[in-house]
Amino acid sequence: MTDNTFLLDGEEIPFQPGQTVIQAALAAGGYIPHLCYHPEFKPHGSCKVCTVKVNGRTAASCTLPAQAGLEVESDTDEINDLRRTLVQMLFAEGNHFCPSCEKSGNCTLQALGYDLGVMTAGFRHFFPDRPVDASHPDILLDFNRCILCELCVRASCEVDDKCVFALSGRGLGKHLVVNAESGLLADTDIALTDKAMEVCPVGVILKKRVGFAQPIGQRRYDPEPISAQALRDAPRPPAGAGHCAACEVEE
Amino acid sequence: MISQLETAPHPETLRRVAIEPISRVEGHGKVTLLLDEDDHVRQARLHIVEFRGFEKFVQGRPFWEIPVMVQRLCGICPVSHHLAASKAMDQIVGVDHLTPTAEKLRRLMHYGQILQSHALHFFHLSSPDLLFGFDSDVAKRNIVGVAAEYPDIARQGVLLRKFGQEVIRITAGKRVHGTSAIPGGVNKNISKEERDFLLKDIYQIIGWSRDAVHLAARLFQQNLDLYNSFGRFRAHSLSLIRADGAMDLYHGGLRARDMDGRTLFDHVDYGHYRDHLGEQVKSWSYMKFPFFRDMGPDTGWYRVGPLARVTQCDFIPTPFADHERRDFLAFERGKPDGGAAGATLGYHWARMIEMLHAAELIKELLHDDDLLGADLVVTGERRERGIGVIEAPRGTLIHDYQVDDDDLVMTANLIVSTTHNNQAMNEAIRQVARQHLDGRKLTEGLLNHIEVAVRAFDPCLSCATHALGKMPLEVELLDAEGSRLDAVTRDLQGFC
Numbered sequence: 001m002t003d004n005t006f007l008l009d010g011e012e013i014p015f016q017p018g019q020t021v022i023q024a025a026l027a028a029g030g031y032i033p034h035l036c037y038h039p040e041f042k043p044h045g046s047c048k049v050c051t052v053k054v055n056g057r058t059a060a061s062c063t064l065p066a067q068a069g070l071e072v073e074s075d076t077d078e079i080n081d082l083r084r085t086l087v088q089m090l091f092a093e094g095n096h097f098c099p100s101c102e103k104s105g106n107c108t109l110q111a112l113g114y115d116l117g118v119m120t121a122g123f124r125h126f127f128p129d130r131p132v133d134a135s136h137p138d139i140l141l142d143f144n145r146c147i148l149c150e151l152c153v154r155a156s157c158e159v160d161d162k163c164v165f166a167l168s169g170r171g172l173g174k175h176l177v178v179n180a181e182s183g184l185l186a187d188t189d190i191a192l193t194d195k196a197m198e199v200c201p202v203g204v205i206l207k208k209r210v211g212f213a214q215p216i217g218q219r220r221y222d223p224e225p226i227s228a229q230a231l232r233d234a235p236r237p238p239a240g241a242g243h244c245a246a247c248e249v250e251e
Numbered sequence: 252m253i254s255q256l257e258t259a260p261h262p263e264t265l266r267r268v269a270i271e272p273i274s275r276v277e278g279h280g281k282v283t284l285l286l287d288e289d290d291h292v293r294q295a296r297l298h299i300v301e302f303r304g305f306e307k308f309v310q311g312r313p314f315w316e317i318p319v320m321v322q323r324l325c326g327i328c329p330v331s332h333h334l335a336a337s338k339a340m341d342q343i344v345g346v347d348h349l350t351p352t353a354e355k356l357r358r359l360m361h362y363g364q365i366l367q368s369h370a371l372h373f374f375h376l377s378s379p380d381l382l383f384g385f386d387s388d389v390a391k392r393n394i395v396g397v398a399a400e401y402p403d404i405a406r407q408g409v410l411l412r413k414f415g416q417e418v419i420r421i422t423a424g425k426r427v428h429g430t431s432a433i434p435g436g437v438n439k440n441i442s443k444e445e446r447d448f449l450l451k452d453i454y455q456i457i458g459w460s461r462d463a464v465h466l467a468a469r470l471f472q473q474n475l476d477l478y479n480s481f482g483r484f485r486a487h488s489l490s491l492i493r494a495d496g497a498m499d500l501y502h503g504g505l506r507a508r509d510m511d512g513r514t515l516f517d518h519v520d521y522g523h524y525r526d527h528l529g530e531q532v533k534s535w536s537y538m539k540f541p542f543f544r545d546m547g548p549d550t551g552w553y554r555v556g557p558l559a560r561v562t563q564c565d566f567i568p569t570p571f572a573d574h575e576r577r578d579f580l581a582f583e584r585g586k587p588d589g590g591a592a593g594a595t596l597g598y599h600w601a602r603m604i605e606m607l608h609a610a611e612l613i614k615e616l617l618h619d620d621d622l623l624g625a626d627l628v629v630t631g632e633r634r635e636r637g638i639g640v641i642e643a644p645r646g647t648l649i650h651d652y653q654v655d656d657d658d659l660v661m662t663a664n665l666i667v668s669t670t671h672n673n674q675a676m677n678e679a680i681r682q683v684a685r686q687h688l689d690g691r692k693l694t695e696g697l698l699n700h701i702e703v704a705v706r707a708f709d710p711c712l713s714c715a716t717h718a719l720g721k722m723p724l725e726v727e728l729l730d731a732e733g734s735r736l737d738a739v740t741r742d743l744q745g746f747c
Contacts, residue, residue, distance in 0.1 A: 211315025216424030
C-alpha cells in the first residue's frame, strides 16, 4: 500500500490530500451509498447513510478525511442494515406517497430505497401534518417530503446568495422554514433559475403546473440504479490538463 | 320496486343471515337478509362496508397531481379515474379540445381498459356461475374449474385481458397506474414498433370477442326462463351519448330514459350534472344513493353500465358490435317480461357486446397515424372548476373539482359507476331473495344466487383485488335472540 491509498472493502483506493473517503472512493469506482452528500457542496454529514466502519469505529465517509492506511468497511451486511434502517426512518418520519409524487423516478430517496432493498418503512409512520406552501406563483413547497438534507439551504446561500431556506427547531421538531417575515415563499426573491430549485433530492421544491410531463421509463432512475449512476457521475480529475471544479478540495 | 324489503317493520323479531364478504366482485361488501320463523325474507340489503375518503384527502393537493393520485382508488379500472380526472383538469388549465394525437391516445388507453375489465369480469368472475350453474359444486365454481372443464374459454379470457393490459401498458406507461394523461393532453405518443406489436394480435382479439358475445347470448338462450326472470326489475337508465346518438365511452352528453323508454333528458352538458342528479345517504351503507332530481330519491333511481349503454344508444359505431346490439335488442322483444335488454343477467350479454366494440375501436385506432404524432399538449387560461365524465367499464363516472388561485384543490366530488347502481343492485337482490330464497332452507348454493345478482352489475365495491373467488366467506344463521343456530364457512382455499 502506498502513502496515498486506503482500503475500501479490501480494495486499494488512491486519494489526493484533502479528499474525503467518499470523494476518493466514488472517483475510484467504489460506491458508498449516500443521500445528503452532493459533490458540488461542502460535506454535511447529517443523514449518515454514507456511514462506514473505519478501524472498527463507525464514521460518516463524507466528512472523514482520507488517510493512508485506513481500513474501511462499507459493503457489509452490518453496515447495509444500518443504512437500510436510516432510510426506513426517513420514510416513516415524513409523508412519502411515491405513487402520486411528481418526483417519483427522479427521487434520490426512492432510488436509494430500491437500491438498498427497503421493502417497508419498518416503523410506524408519523403521518405529520405539514401543509404545503403554494403561495408562490411558480413554485410549490411540499414539506411532507423534506428529509432535512439542507441541500437547498446550502445552494440558496452559497450559490444563489439569497438564503431563502433554513432549518428551525431541534430534534423531532426540526423542520425546513422559509426566510421571510410571513414565512411564505411568495415573500422571498427565489427564482425558477436558482440553484436551490434543482438540488432537492426529494419532491419538496417543485415547479408549479409540471406534473408527470416526463413519462415512466424516461425518468432518471428508470434505466439503471442509483449506485451505477453515482459512480458514472462522480467527479474525477481529468487525465490531461483540464479543470474539474467539483474535484477541488479545501486546503 | 319492492321497497318494503329495504327495512323490515320489526327487525328484532327476525333472524339475520349475512353473506360477508361477497366473493368474485371487486372490493368488499356484504348482504344481510332478515328472515321470519317461516323462512320468509323480510329484509334484504347490500351494504358497502369500506370507506375510501378520496374526496377528502385530495383537498389541499396541487391539481396536476390529481389524475395520478385518484386512480389509486382502484386497481381494476384505474384508467377510468385517471382519465375522468384528466378531463376535469383539462378544464382547469382551460382546454376544451385536445390535439388529435392526445385524444386518440387517451381513447386507445380507455378502450384497452374496457376490454381488459370486461374480459376479467365475464371470464374470471362470472363464467363459473354461468357455465356450471348458480348452485353447482362450489369446489369447481371458480376460474380454475373453468380452466379444467372449458380450457379454450378460460385461455381466451386470460389472453383477452392480457391484450387489454398491453394496450394500457403501451399507452399509459404501466399496466396498472400509468401516468400518461396530463392536464391538457398526454405525456407520450406510441412508437411504430409498439403499434405493430398490438396490430399483430388485434384480429384474433376481435374474433375471440365475437365468440364471447355468442357465448353470453347462448347461455342466456339456453336458460331462457331463469335468465329472463332472475332478479329482473324495471328501472330508468343513464349514460353518456355522442351528439349523433352513437355509443361513446370516452365523451358525450348525458342521456336518461325512464323505465318505459321515454327520454327524460338528452345531450345534457355533463358540466350541469348537478341540476339533474342528486345523492341520498342511508345510515346502513357507506355508498350514497343517486337519483334523478326531477323524480326524487324514492322513484328516481336508475341503472348505469353496459345494459344502460347498449339499450340507450341509437347505434354502436362499429359494425360487428352494432350487429350484436340489434340481435340483443330484438331477442324476445315484445313478450311480457321478456327480452334480454331488461334482464339483470342481460348485463353479461351487453358487456360482451361492449368488449367487442372496444376491440373494433382499438383496431381502428391502430390504423390511425395520429397515434404516432408529436403534438401532445395544449394550454389555455386557468379556470376554477373542472368536471370530467367518462363511461367507465361499470358505468358513468363523474369527477368534479374546484381549484383555488394557488393551484390547490379545494373540493372534490366523485360519483363512481357502482354508486349509480346502488339502488338497482339492492333491487336485484330483493327480487332474487323473494324469487329463490323465500320460505326455503338456506344453502350455500341458494345464497350464491344473491351473489350472482350482485355480480351481474360487475360492482367495484371499493378497489381491492382478491384471489379468484376464494374469498373467505362465513354465513351465520341466528335466531331471533341472536344465538347462532348454524353456520357455513368457506376457507381461504375456497372450500366449505
